Amino acid sequence: MAGLSFDLIALQLFAGLALGAIYVLFAIGLSLIFGMLTVVNFAHGAFYMVGAYVGLYLISIGGNFWICLVAVPIAIGLFGLAVERVLIRPLYGRGIDYPLLLTFGLSYVMVECVRIAFGKTGYPFDTPEILQGAVDIGVGYFPLYRLFVIGATAVVLLALWLFLEKTSFGLIIRAGARDPQIVRVLGVDVSKVWLIVFGIGTAIAGFAGLLAAPLQGVIPEMGGTILAEAFVVTVVGGMGSIGGAVLAGLLVGVVVSMTSLFAPEMAKVSIFALMAVVLIVRPQGFFGRAGLMS
Amino acid sequence: MLQVSKLDAWYGASHALQDISLDVTRGEIVCLIGRNGAGKTTTLKSIMGLMGRTRGSVTFKGEELLRQPAHVRFALGLAYVPEERRIVQGLTVRENLRLGLVASKEKKREAELIAEIAAIFPRLAERMDQEAVTMSGGEQQMLAIARAMIAKPDLIMLDEPSEGIMPVLVDEMFELFRSMKAQGTTVLLVEQNVELALGIADRAYVLDQGAVVHQASAQALLADDEIKERYCSV
Numbered sequence: 001m002a003g004l005s006f007d008l009i010a011l012q013l014f015a016g017l018a019l020g021a022i023y024v025l026f027a028i029g030l031s032l033i034f035g036m037l038t039v040v041n042f043a044h045g046a047f048y049m050v051g052a053y054v055g056l057y058l059i060s061i062g063g064n065f066w067i068c069l070v071a072v073p074i075a076i077g078l079f080g081l082a083v084e085r086v087l088i089r090p091l092y093g094r095g096i097d098y099p100l101l102l103t104f105g106l107s108y109v110m111v112e113c114v115r116i117a118f119g120k121t122g123y124p125f126d127t128p129e130i131l132q133g134a135v136d137i138g139v140g141y142f143p144l145y146r147l148f149v150i151g152a153t154a155v156v157l158l159a160l161w162l163f164l165e166k167t168s169f170g171l172i173i174r175a176g177a178r179d180p181q182i183v184r185v186l187g188v189d190v191s192k193v194w195l196i197v198f199g200i201g202t203a204i205a206g207f208a209g210l211l212a213a214p215l216q217g218v219i220p221e222m223g224g225t226i227l228a229e230a231f232v233v234t235v236v237g238g239m240g241s242i243g244g245a246v247l248a249g250l251l252v253g254v255v256v257s258m259t260s261l262f263a264p265e266m267a268k269v270s271i272f273a274l275m276a277v278v279l280i281v282r283p284q285g286f287f288g289r290a291g292l293m294s
Numbered sequence: 295m296l297q298v299s300k301l302d303a304w305y306g307a308s309h310a311l312q313d314i315s316l317d318v319t320r321g322e323i324v325c326l327i328g329r330n331g332a333g334k335t336t337t338l339k340s341i342m343g344l345m346g347r348t349r350g351s352v353t354f355k356g357e358e359l360l361r362q363p364a365h366v367r368f369a370l371g372l373a374y375v376p377e378e379r380r381i382v383q384g385l386t387v388r389e390n391l392r393l394g395l396v397a398s399k400e401k402k403r404e405a406e407l408i409a410e411i412a413a414i415f416p417r418l419a420e421r422m423d424q425e426a427v428t429m430s431g432g433e434q435q436m437l438a439i440a441r442a443m444i445a446k447p448d449l450i451m452l453d454e455p456s457e458g459i460m461p462v463l464v465d466e467m468f469e470l471f472r473s474m475k476a477q478g479t480t481v482l483l484v485e486q487n488v489e490l491a492l493g494i495a496d497r498a499y500v501l502d503q504g505a506v507v508h509q510a511s512a513q514a515l516l517a518d519d520e521i522k523e524r525y526c527s528v
Binding site: 175178 | 342344363364365368369373374376380382383384385389392393394396397398401441442445
């Protein structure tokens with residue numbers, strides 16, 4: 001193992017955290033929506049992809065990255081609200097497979113629409129100038145933009161935590177995820193809560209897509225890969241658990257990053273190996289509740 | 295205040311309630327008694343809007359409720375404490391109480407109302423920041439009642455509040471129902487402990503196989519051993 005210094009491993013660990021941060025953002029939305037609505041949102045990757053394309057479009061008409069950071073989640077969130085209200089709401093009470101099939105189909109429609117509008121080939125996405133370059137983080141030079149991704153994720157997580165723990169609406173969400181019926185009896189119009197939760201989840205997905213764009217560019221298929229990986233994250237963390245999504249997202253990011261250092265050809269497989277091990281030891285995931293799907 | 299007339303309800307294909315009619319006047323304690331499966335819980339659920347398929351009429355303060363969702367019925371002043379209590383896991387006692395206010399017009403007076411309810415339920419006051427499901431069954435039942443009372447409903451429906459609770463707590467709870475009545479809250483009570491329930495009730499309806507088979511003042515029923523024997527003995 002000559003040449004694998006401590007510093008190199010530490011840097012790779014940080015790279016894993018930046019990768020994991022994107023997984024975390026993607027998976028908390030997926031988890032929030034599943035925990036509250038019991039909707040497995042197969043279109044989550046498509047919202048993520050559209051988020052990146054909206055950013056690309058805004059920049060092409062003269063916007064900048066900082067405007068995108070605000071405008072993209074708002075636009076994708078509003079789009080999510082419309083999708084819940086028009087397409088998903090009529091399917092409540094019909095079992096878990098109806099919204100699953102609907103969102104699965106919707107993701108194909110969204111990808112195809114983007115192909116028509118922007119073409120099948122991908123585009124590079126420039127890192128904003130001020131975030132280019134690298135900074136010394138003690139163990140070596142680390143790309144500034146990746147540090148920004150970790151920081152932005154931390155800010156979103158903190159805001160989400162404050163919202164869930166400190167506001168009345170957050171209390172309704174926490175209670176409603178456990179027992180929608182009692183929340184209804186206590187006077188809450190649960191369908192409004194579901195609408196807003198779907199909007200928040202998709203807004204975060206759009207935000208994650210935008211953050212990921214400078215790292216990997218944008219292509220219409222970018223949502224498909226991360227969707228599969230994010231399902232691993234939610235399964236490992238426990239379906240419906242936000243804390244689990246955070247922990248598992250970072251863990252998956254680090255595992256991928258470390259295997260690509262030591263055994264690059266195994267990086268993609270390592271995620272699923274991790275999932276298999278966790279499922280054998282703890283079938284409900286880190287923080288999952290057994291029987292949630294039934 | 296509450297009028298139920300010719301109410302039918304179904305669980306899937308099974309016809310759970312047939313032609314139920316009953317009424318509750320402001321300030322009364324009315325009790326529903328009968329064996330397990332007689333339709334008492336289903337009646338309360340239908341009044342609160344938790345049954346899928348219903349037919350007939352439920353009016354509350356003059357408004358027809360039957361096609362209204364549960365949250366609208368809450369807003370009109372109806373409260374329901376389900377048999378399973380449904381204390382929310384992962385929330386503290388205080389958060390469960392706050393949940394009773396999230397949809398209420400009184401939400402802005404949250405701190406004041408929680409202090410008020412804590413004075414009525416000293417057991418809860420001591421455990422305010424404890425996770426609620428770690429309390430004893432009796433304490434959880436108190437919390438379920440407190441959570442329903444905190445928004446000051448006009449009519450509160452209680453399903454088997456004494457079930458599985460220590461006798462000393464049951465006495466405390468029924469004392470509370472008396473004082474709720476004294477303060478003007480109307481109560482519709484489902485209770486398996488017939489003697490105890492009739493002891494505080496004004497009137498009672500006897501249900502059997504999803505239908506009302508008898509109604510009388512609580513006093514008359516207490517004396518009527520034949521009816522009690524026929525419809526309430528296990």
